[in-house]
Amino acid sequence: RSQHNPAVTWTQYTKALEQQTRETVDLTTKLRHALEAGQLELYYQPQVDLASGRIISAEALLRWNHPQAGFIPPGRFIPLAEQSQLIGPIGDWVLHQACRDLRAWRDAGLPVTPVSINVSLIQFELGSVPDKVRQALTDYNIAPEELTLEITESIFEQPGQALKQDLEALSAMGVRLSLDDFGTGYSSLGHLNDYSFDEIKIDKSFVCQLNKGRYPQAIVKSVIVIAAAIDADVVAEGLELESQITAVQALGCTKGQGYHYSRPVPEAVWRQLLADQKSWTA
Ligand code: C2E
Numbered sequence: 001r002s003q004h005n006p007a008v009t010w011t012q013y014t015k016a017l018e019q020q021t022r023e024t025v026d027l028t029t030k031l032r033h034a035l036e037a038g039q040l041e042l043y044y045q046p047q048v049d050l051a052s053g054r055i056i057s058a059e060a061l062l063r064w065n066h067p068q069a070g071f072i073p074p075g076r077f078i079p080l081a082e083q084s085q086l087i088g089p090i091g092d093w094v095l096h097q098a099c100r101d102l103r104a105w106r107d108a109g110l111p112v113t114p115v116s117i118n119v120s121l122i123q124f125e126l127g128s129v130p131d132k133v134r135q136a137l138t139d140y141n142i143a144p145e146e147l148t149l150e151i152t153e154s155i156f157e158q159p160g161q162a163l164k165q166d167l168e169a170l171s172a173m174g175v176r177l178s179l180d181d182f183g184t185g186y187s188s189l190g191h192l193n194d195y196s197f198d199e200i201k202i203d204k205s206f207v208c209q210l211n212k213g214r215y216p217q218a219i220v221k222s223v224i225v226i227a228a229a230i231d232a233d234v235v236a237e238g239l240e241l242e243s244q245i246t247a248v249q250a251l252g253c254t255k256g257q258g259y260h261y262s263r264p265v266p267e268a269v270w271r272q273l274l275a276d277q278k279s280w281t282a
């Protein structure tokens, strides 16, 4: 926007751009070391059955704690990881760590739930996602239906034939597929018919607008109708308020996730949540 501000000269603009590029390069260099330096960690956030308040699954969310730079949010470093293809090794680590954690919870006798991980389009482009998933399931002795892969809608912007084959292979394997951030990207409803999704996650931007009009309500209602037609579960994201929970339930949604129940928590805290099988409704 700055180039439209007459007070900002071209030189200043160029400098700002250079500064931005330097920061990006610098952060990418740091990210390259993050894995081996053990700076990456998986947090878990519960997915909840809205009627009973019980935990039904866990979404693994990546955290990066840099000793000097501090906490860097995924919204900042995931795009860098994608641009630099570091998402390849990082994604492999996420897959293995989530399976390793799930195995550890089971071995500890905890009431275990399935786990969801987020997977980028770039990971599919780098190749072998189904093989890697099959290997991880074998290595940690996990049933395929205990793992869900969350894929954002943006994959539909350039859905190559290879991606389609990979998603079909994963489905055939019994791994669950979830369509994340539904409603935010290039949504062609036709694609829902081409791929076999087991779950649709309604983006939090709709949930937080539910009290602001009929359009967001209509979107949520349509998603629920479509999901029923393709035999998929619906999960409402970003539930922060009691009123939002009541609203999505009134529209027919039975599952949700959000700060009202719990923020994403470190693995040790997650174990405690599982052990307590915490129920958020009376
Ligand atoms: P996402 O997969 O849609 O994850 C949900 C995001 O919403 C998370 O942000 C979560 O902390 C946040 N959230 C959950 N409940 C609430 C709520 O009630 N209110 C609000 N305002 N936010 C809520 P987070 O952890 O910052 O992650 C952002 C995105 O980064 C994720 O969005 C996902 O697209 C990406 N990401 C995170 N971990 C990974 C990963 O391991 N691999 C890949 N490829 N992407 C990841």
Ligand code: MG
Residues within 6 Å of the ligand: 059, 118, 150, 180
């Ligand atoms: Mg997700």
Ligand code: MG
Residues within 6 Å of the ligand: 180, 181, 201, 203, 237
């Ligand atoms: Mg999401």
Ligand code: MG
Residues within 6 Å of the ligand: 181
């Ligand atoms: Mg998101």
